[in-house]
Amino acid sequence: xxxxxxxxxxxxEALMGERQYGIDxxxxxxxxxxxxxxxxLGVQVAIVxxxxxIFRGVAGASNGMDRVQGDHMGMLATVINGLALQGxxxxxxxxxxxxxxxxxxxxxxxxxxxxxxxxxxxxRVVIFGGGTGNPYFTTDSAAVLRAIEIKADVILxxxxxxxIYTADPEKDTTAVKFDHISFDDVLSKGLKVMDTTAFxxxxxxxxxxxxxxxxxxxxxxxxxxxxxxxxxxxx
Ligand code: UDP
Numbered sequence: 001x002x003x004x005x006x007x008x009x010x011x012x013e014a015l016m017g018e019r020q021y022g023i024d025x026x027x028x029x030x031x032x033x034x035x036x037x038x039x040x041l042g043v044q045v046a047i048v049x050x051x052x053x054i055f056r057g058v059a060g061a062s063n064g065m066d067r068v069q070g071d072h073m074g075m076l077a078t079v080i081n082g083l084a085l086q087g088x089x090x091x092x093x094x095x096x097x098x099x100x101x102x103x104x105x106x107x108x109x110x111x112x113x114x115x116x117x118x119x120x121x122x123x124r125v126v127i128f129g130g131g132t133g134n135p136y137f138t139t140d141s142a143a144v145l146r147a148i149e150i151k152a153d154v155i156l157x158x159x160x161x162x163x164i165y166t167a168d169p170e171k172d173t174t175a176v177k178f179d180h181i182s183f184d185d186v187l188s189k190g191l192k193v194m195d196t197t198a199f200x201x202x203x204x205x206x207x208x209x210x211x212x213x214x215x216x217x218x219x220x221x222x223x224x225x226x227x228x229x230x231x232x233x234x235x
Contacts, residue, residue: 002226007147012050028088051077071135082129101133140198158214163231
């Protein structure tokens, strides 16, 4: 296996499957199966889950809601998704722990870096909910932050697109996919991989990012095995 400890970032929207809102249990079960395939090989898996399928602070603010309040709602949404993912993983007999950046002790452990690492060493999948615990951040920033803290080898950003393209492939048919691209080139070409805060944090800490299509069964295992799918961003 090319990677021993990974941080998998899943967006909240990914959990919707074919739905317009909320959580699709079938999609969760598919993800659990893919994750099991790599934990069975001894890969240590930490997951940061988004909340966009339920609530985004920016959307609330654009409707007149206080942004900080909206972001608190978004963070809680990520905890809801974390619980759903935890349930699906445990249905597949994968031991898990959910750690939250905001205290919600009856439902999740607090985030404690050393505890998270210990869980990983014991073969448990650790799900990080609550984002960074701060408004005005995103779960992409949380993913990079947690990945650095637990010393993950790589961030795997599972999306519905199979990598980074010269333009949005859903809008431009001439768009070409990169197999590999540097942090500097992503910035100079104005490509969108993560929000700028998250992306520069990754760059400054020389933490590679692989963007790949998580909705194709078996892709996660391929990435872990070092197969050249998706797009890798590094120095
Ligand atoms: N959020 C936040 N701080 C964080 C992470 C998330 O306030 O550190 C809030 C923010 O309102 C965001 C929402 O939680 O819109 C859901 O997260 P995100 O939009 O990153 O989810 P995704 O797009 O990955 O589904």
